[in-house]
Amino acid sequence: MQTLLHSQGGDLRSLPAGLYLDLGTCVNRYGPPPSVETALRGIDPKQILAHPYGSEEAFIEAYADFMGADPHNLIPGRGITEFIRVLGQLLPTDQVAVITPDYTDTIRWFPTHLDPPPGTTETVHTRLERVALALRTHPYVFLSNPNNPLGLYLHRDDLIALARDNPQSVLIVDEAYIEFVPEHRELSMVRSGLPNVVVLRSPNKLFGIAGTRTGALWTLNEDIARRVTERKLNWTLSHIDSVLATAALADTTWVEHTREALLRDSAELEKILTERFDGVVSGVPIHYRFVATDDALEAQRYFLDHGVVVRAFDGTQPGRVSGLRITTPTSIELAELRSSLPVL
Numbered sequence: 001m002q003t004l005l006h007s008q009g010g011d012l013r014s015l016p017a018g019l020y021l022d023l024g025t026c027v028n029r030y031g032p033p034p035s036v037e038t039a040l041r042g043i044d045p046k047q048i049l050a051h052p053y054g055s056e057e058a059f060i061e062a063y064a065d066f067m068g069a070d071p072h073n074l075i076p077g078r079g080i081t082e083f084i085r086v087l088g089q090l091l092p093t094d095q096v097a098v099i100t101p102d103y104t105d106t107i108r109w110f111p112t113h114l115d116p117p118p119g120t121t122e123t124v125h126t127r128l129e130r131v132a133l134a135l136r137t138h139p140y141v142f143l144s145n146p147n148n149p150l151g152l153y154l155h156r157d158d159l160i161a162l163a164r165d166n167p168q169s170v171l172i173v174d175e176a177y178i179e180f181v182p183e184h185r186e187l188s189m190v191r192s193g194l195p196n197v198v199v200l201r202s203p204n205k206l207f208g209i210a211g212t213r214t215g216a217l218w219t220l221n222e223d224i225a226r227r228v229t230e231r232k233l234n235w236t237l238s239h240i241d242s243v244l245a246t247a248a249l250a251d252t253t254w255v256e257h258t259r260e261a262l263l264r265d266s267a268e269l270e271k272i273l274t275e276r277f278d279g280v281v282s283g284v285p286i287h288y289r290f291v292a293t294d295d296a297l298e299a300q301r302y303f304l305d306h307g308v309v310v311r312a313f314d315g316t317q318p319g320r321v322s323g324l325r326i327t328t329p330t331s332i333e334l335a336e337l338r339s340s341l342p343v344l
Contacts (some may be wrong), residue, residue: 006219006339007077007205010015017057019307020223020304020307020308021307021308021309021329021333021336021337022309023303023309023310023311023327023329024309024310024311024327025055025210025311025326025327026148026177026205026288026311027204027205027210028206028207028208028258028262028287028325029203029327029328029329029330029333030258030261030262030330031052031206031207031209031248032208032209032244032248033208033209033217033247033248033251033252033254033255034251034254035207035248035251035254036179036207036244036247036251037250037286038053038247039182039243039244039246039247040244043173043240045241046149046171046329047239048239048240049151049234050087050238051145052237052238052242053217053237054237054239055235055238055239055241055316056236056237056242056243058101058242058246059076059214059237059241059242059245059246060074060076060216062245062249062250063201063203063214064133064233065249066178066203066249067184067185067201067341068185068190068191069111069190069218070115070190073218073219073220073225074216074217074218074229074234075187075216075218075225075228075229075232076214076215076216076219076237076341077110077212077214077215077216077217077232077236078213078215078236078237079202079210079213079214079215079247080176080201080202080215081105081176081215082213082215083199083200083228084089084103084105084106084109084174085105085109086179086228086231087100087109087172087198087228088109088110089231089327090224090227090231091140092139092296093109093110093111093112093144094111095109095113095138095139095140096110096112096138096139096140096141096142096144096172097098097110097114097134097137097138097140097141098112098113098141098142098143098319099130099131099134099141099144100113100114100115100116100141100319100320100321101116101147101150101156101177101206101313101319102142102143102147102148102174103143103148103150104321105143106142106144106174106219106319107318107319107320108194110142110232111318112138112270113318113319114133114134115319116130116264116321117211120139121187121292122150122321123152123192124153124154124161125151126259127143127147127154128154128158128162129144129149131159131162132162132195135162135163135168135169135171136169138168138169139168139169140169140170140172141170141171141172142172142174143168143171143172143173143174143246144173144174144176144177145159145173145175145178145189146177146181146285146286147179148176148177148285149288149290149311149313149321149323149325149326150173150241150281150284150290151189151281151283151284151285151286151288151289151290152176152284152320153163153181153284153286154330155187156186156187156188156189156192157190158319159171159173159189159192159217160189160192160194160240163192163194163196163197164194166196167196168196169196170196170197170198170224170286171189171196171197171198172197172198172199172200173189173197173198173199173200174200174297175188175190175199175200175201176200176201176202176204176205177205178201179201179203179205179206180205180206180259180262180285180286180287181285181286182259182263188201190218193220193336194220195219195220195221195222196221196229197219197221198215198217198218198219198221198223198224199217199218200215200216200218201215201216201217201218202213202214202215203218203245203249204214206255206258207245207249207255209245209248210245210291212241212244212245212246214237214241216240216288218235222287237262242271249265255333256300260285260329260332261331263332264331265285265287265328265329265331265334266287266288266289266328267336268334269289269326269329269334270289272334272337272341273289273291274283274336274343275297275321275343276343277291277293277299278289278293279292279293281294281322286330287327288325288326288327288328289325289326289328290323290324290325290326291323291324291326292321292323293322293323293324294315294322296312296313296315296322296323296324297312297314299312299314299323299324303324303326305339306340306341306342307340308337308340308341310324310325311324311325311326312324315324321342323342
């Protein structure tokens with residue numbers, strides 16, 4: 001159990017294979033779309049004989065079109081994690097404030113954490129207050145939005161106003177989950193138009209293709225763009241990564257249908273959880289729910305005893321808040337989940 005508590009979401013190697021419903025990873029369980037399987041079957045082995053010329057460009061063009069961005073402002077990378085690590089090497093880490101709780105690699109690479117006030121319930125308002133404070137006091141501010149693991153979303157207009165009021169600081173926004181929101185084009189900070197904003201994006205979570213490593217960094221900040229580009233590998237994306245991600249991004253019908261299903265299923269998951277736990281963060285616009293609890297290990301054991309894996313966070317660790325993050329299952333899995341979990 002202790003190994004599972006501190007493992008990444010989706011890493012079930014410490015458990016018997018095939019016996020658990022995995023709601024510990026934050027990837028869309030409806031994915032990948034059929035277009036990805038078709039693309040995978042259509043790859044000619046001879047296409048991977050040579051280096052992946054044009055693969056990055058093909059992916060960036062498709063992703064820019066999907067998010068409504070200028071491809072010239074996007075830098076390709078191997079998921080968001082690569083950019084977090086590159087920025088961790090380029091930026092003076094003592095000058096970077098992270099609005100916590102946040103993603104594993106962010107809190108690992110940037111040790112200055114602005115935690116919620118002790119004894120308070122985290123809300124959109126409390127997070128906005130800390131972003132405003134951080135931008136006034138630190139040259140760089142890191143924020144996941146929607147937040148991992150709570151799911152809270154700070155509106156783009158509020159963040160733009162704060163970034164505009166603090167031009168001396170750079171706001172770095174991890175938008176790994178913005179694409180689960182139907183209005184992601186309009187609500188992304190890619191639309192900020194500000195040179196002191198950096199946005200990290202990846203299609204891996206929405207499309208259920210985390211096994212590929214694709215992502216992009218958007219910025220109008222010429223200095224940061226230049227320094228990140230200088231650190232980029234010669235062949236950032238493989239041919240296979242690019243082909244599969246590009247096929248997924250083109251499947252707009254699947255995306256819209258899946259978003260509708262996820263919104264419906266997430267509301268049902270929230271209802272199931274609130275019948276069994278206090279501390280459920282409700283009304284968030286994404287595909288997982290967070291359950292705040294002082295004993296995350298005991299709560300995780302409750303799910304494991306009933307064949308379900310959820311992601312547990314230990315509040316004693318830096319940048320963490322104690323609780324569970326539970327990914328929305330498919331509609332079929334959801335019915336099974338309700339029947340398998342007794343009311344506490």
